[in-house]
Amino acid sequence: MKIMQLLPELNSGGVERGTLEIARALVADGHESLVVSNGGRLVAQLEAEGSQHLTLAIHKKSLSSLWQIRPLRKLIEQHQPDIVHVRSRVPAWLTHFALKGIPAHKRPHLISTVHGFYSTNRYSAIMTQAEKVIAVSDSVVQYITEHYQNCPPEDIVRIYRGISPQEFPHGYQPSAQWINQTFKDFPQLENKFLVCLPGRITRLKGHETLIELMQQLQSQYPNLHAVVVGGADPKKAAYLQEMQDTIQSKGLRDKITFVGHRSDIREWLAFSDVVLSLSNQAETFGRTTLEALSVGTPVIGWNRGGVAEILSHVYPQGLIEVDDQSALLNAVKHHIDPPQEIKPVTMFSLKEMCDQTIDLYKQVLSLD
Incomplete structure (x- = not known):
């Protein structure tokens, strides 16, 4: 053909x-x-x-x-x-x-x-x-x-x-060299429980929800830290600044780290303890959700679109009602102690x- x-x-x-x-x-x-x-x-x-x-x-x-x-x-x-x-x-x-x-x-x-x-x-x-x-x-x-x-x-x-299970193998761990370099670049991440929000910096990806979540959890879980993995288009610079200002005003500057656009997304997904999918519109598929689950990192996401389809097949306990902030809060708490196990992904x-x-x-x- x-x-x-x-x-x-x-x-x-x-x-x-x-x-x-x-x-x-x-x-x-x-x-x-x-x-x-x-x-x-x-x-x-x-x-x-x-x-x-x-x-x-x-x-x-x-x-x-x-x-x-x-x-x-x-x-x-x-x-x-x-x-x-x-x-x-x-x-x-x-x-x-x-x-x-x-x-x-x-x-x-x-x-x-x-x-x-x-x-x-x-x-x-x-x-x-x-x-x-x-x-x-x-x-x-x-x-x-x-x-x-x-x-x-x-x-x-x-x-x-x-996705390729060879590229995102179950139980994957970043190399010691990668981890050392990451702690060198972002020393604030060491010995923390990491919550990761992957995706470009746009209003669609749910960064405000993440900021609110961190504000609610910071006093109860002092070692909780959020990582935002994704770059901002020059056109989104004002939005990025607006978020940084909100984080500053809420006293969360040392609780949320932006690592920018990365080509080592697999490492970040495997390195994190929980990955969030908080887009305020349904996604058609939700590739990052699948990649995180494939390496064995739990994902918590809104029950809609392609992300809901993946979670319902692979990790139904990660599904939460759309925009239900208290369900999100409880789901994250439930994942901090004890950590949740993910079975190998056999579909997709x-x-x-x-x-x-x-x-x-x-x-x-x-x-x-």
């Missing part, structure tokens, strides 16, 4: 990672893998793993992107993929128009993946107008079914995102995700 995946850019994020993982699996399985994007820092890895990258400016949400329809059509005609797999709205629209100009009998099959709870409008509906629509969780299946009635339920295929594997996606490609082609 020859598969062409389209996404805006190849820098970082779940969509990007999923694209690379499927590309790698296709190559390993003896198929041809093409990826079209505006480029980015993951291109080198993609190419090193045997895929071909085709650079096209399909990343801008602006009318100027319409200039890319013809070049995209040329690429499709030149490479003649069996399947075009779109993973984002701008590329999906451009593909829609590009395919219109190709005779029906020469068009590739079209598959999309709905990675997000997109705003419900004509612009987003394009993601549900493919032969098969992959949803990354049951929550996304439900979302499509409720908001996009034009998408036949039998065309929606739920394929969970997956990367191999399952890749196998199911490649099977779907084959199934679509077998209909010819």
Whole structure:
């Protein structure tokens, strides 16, 4: 098979990672893998793993992107993929128009993946107008079914995102060198019970809830410390400052540490005693929740979206009612003493995700 995946850019994020993982699996399985994007820092890895990258400016949400329809059509005609797999709205629209100009009998099959709870409008509906629509969780299946009635339920295929148990092995511990360096950089973390909130610095991730939690627990548990793992975009600098000011005014400066953007997230998840998932909107999947549970760190999270699906299968005792601050407080206390054990995670594997996606490609082609 020859598969062409389209996404805006190849820098970082779940969509990007999923694209690379499927590309790698296709190559390993003896198929041809093409990826079209505006480029980015993951291109080198993609190419090193045997895929071909085709650079096209399909990343801008602006009318100027319409200039890319013809070049995209040329690429499709030149490479003649069996399947075009779109993973984002701008590329999906451009593909829609590009395919219109190709005779029906020469068009590739079209598959999309709905990675997000997109705003419900004509612009987003394009993601549900493919032969098969992959949803990354049951929550996304439900979302499509409720908001996009034009998408036949039998065309929606739920394929969970997956992670590699080799990359996030059960019981994983950071190296002594890593721990020493971390205590050198952040001496305030030594001999503490660490509560970790991973994720970018945005209003969505629940930092205010964390600050409130630490304020309520600090007198009772003096050795409790919170770590925020995630960077702030320059556009979010004002929000970061606002949080730092709140922390200062509540006297929590020595109780909450921001470690910034990190590439060693596995180490931080394994090093922490509890990981929190407090996003104030449902997440479509909740990869970090899964990564933490995979290495054996308990996760406490709101009962909604993909995070709730993962927790209900793997660690139901970590589920708490949405926005119930006292339930959150009690759950954290319950995890401090005694520490909770996590069983090895047996579902949501990367191999399952890749196998199911490649099977779907084959199934679509077998209909010819």
